[in-house]
Amino acid sequence: MLLRLPESVSEAQECMAEGAVPVGGATLVWAGWQRDGFPEQAMSLRNVPEATVIAPGTLGGAVVLNRIDERVPEVLREAAASVGTGAVRRTATVGGNLVGSTLRCLLPAALVLDARATVLEPEGARETDLAEVLAKQHLLLSLHWSDPVTSAYRKLAGEAGGPPPFVVAGAVHRGPDGHHRLRLAVRDGYEVLAGAAVCDAGPEEALTALRDTAVGTLNDDHWEVVRRHATDLLARPAVR
Template identity: 65%
Template sequence: MLLRLPTSVSEARECVAEGIVPIGGATLLWATWQRDGFPEQAMSLRELPEANVIGRETLGAAVVLHRIDDRVPEVLRAAAATIGTGAVRRTASVGGNLVGSSLRCLLPAALVLRARATVLDADGVQETGLAEAMEAKGSVLLSLRWNAPAASAYRKLPGDAGGPPPLVVASALHTDGAGHHLLHVAVRDGYDVRDADADCGTGAATALDTLRATAAFGDLPAEAWDIVHEQTTRLLGDAGLA
């Protein structure tokens, strides 16, 4: 297998146009390739500057998980820190987790940040919604971008080896230029990820009632709802909105 390492967007675009298989850290692909055979060529973005950014409002798809630090919001940092073992986090990438993994452990955090995706396809660099980027064929995720939240929280319950994915609850409090507050919450229950938001102008109790009334959270398991309640109360209380 020939591994292509583009150092510019134009080089990466050529690889996409040629249909070369993109890989992240290959932590999940390697076993599949050993079983089914390796492609003739693959492409890694680890040398592409646009895919290696880390900042308050951006994160590159080629960034390996152990590099995610306090430059990004707490919810995203905490999510990355709970994925796999230290050895996995030194290899697995943001893009591989979101696009190449059925677990998509970073997805709840990205959803509550209201992240947008920058992707590369045969037509060039485009910005699109996160869901579209994860499902699109013939494009490669370059980075995520979001507006920094006022505060955020993350909790992942312990899981059993070989069992279903553990429960995850992520939340972020957003404030616009006019001082309007919006809480966004996401829950991963098994392989299902659901999210909803609520206006926070009249306090935590009203925000929780709003979340409970949404189609996404109306049948939320009690264990998950308890964590949603705790995070909502804490984030709004710390912000003086309780």
């Protein structure tokens, strides 16, 4: 297998056009390749600046998880820190986790940030939403968002060999009209649910509104986790 390391978006386009398979951090594809056979060409974006950027409001798809730091919101930073072991976080990438993984630990955090994605295709780079990225398994070049007022992430303890642990992510955004809006997303099993509500009057008003969203379909135990998470988040000084 030939591993190609393009150093620009245009070089990456050429690799894709010539059939190179995106490899990410190889934490998810390697076992499958060992079983089914290796492709003739693979491609890593780790030398492409647009795919390795970490800056306010931007995170590259080829960034490995253990490099995510205070330059990104708390919710995304904590989500990355919760993935696997230290060894996994040193090789797994943002794009691999969001697009290639069935667990998608970063997805709830990206949803509450209302993130948009820049994807790379043989014809060039373009912006789209996360729903299209996941549905069409696009090659993620980078994520972009407007920083929230505050955010938080929580993953419950899981059982070895059991279902994926329950995850809740939340972020408060100030809209152009000056009103605060709470965005919440959860991972329940392998399903990710999201909802949003105005939260100027406090957590009870927001939680009542969230009951009418997909998040409101959770069982009582998980809804209680969401309630506590939202209440704690809206009690932060930055929101008052």
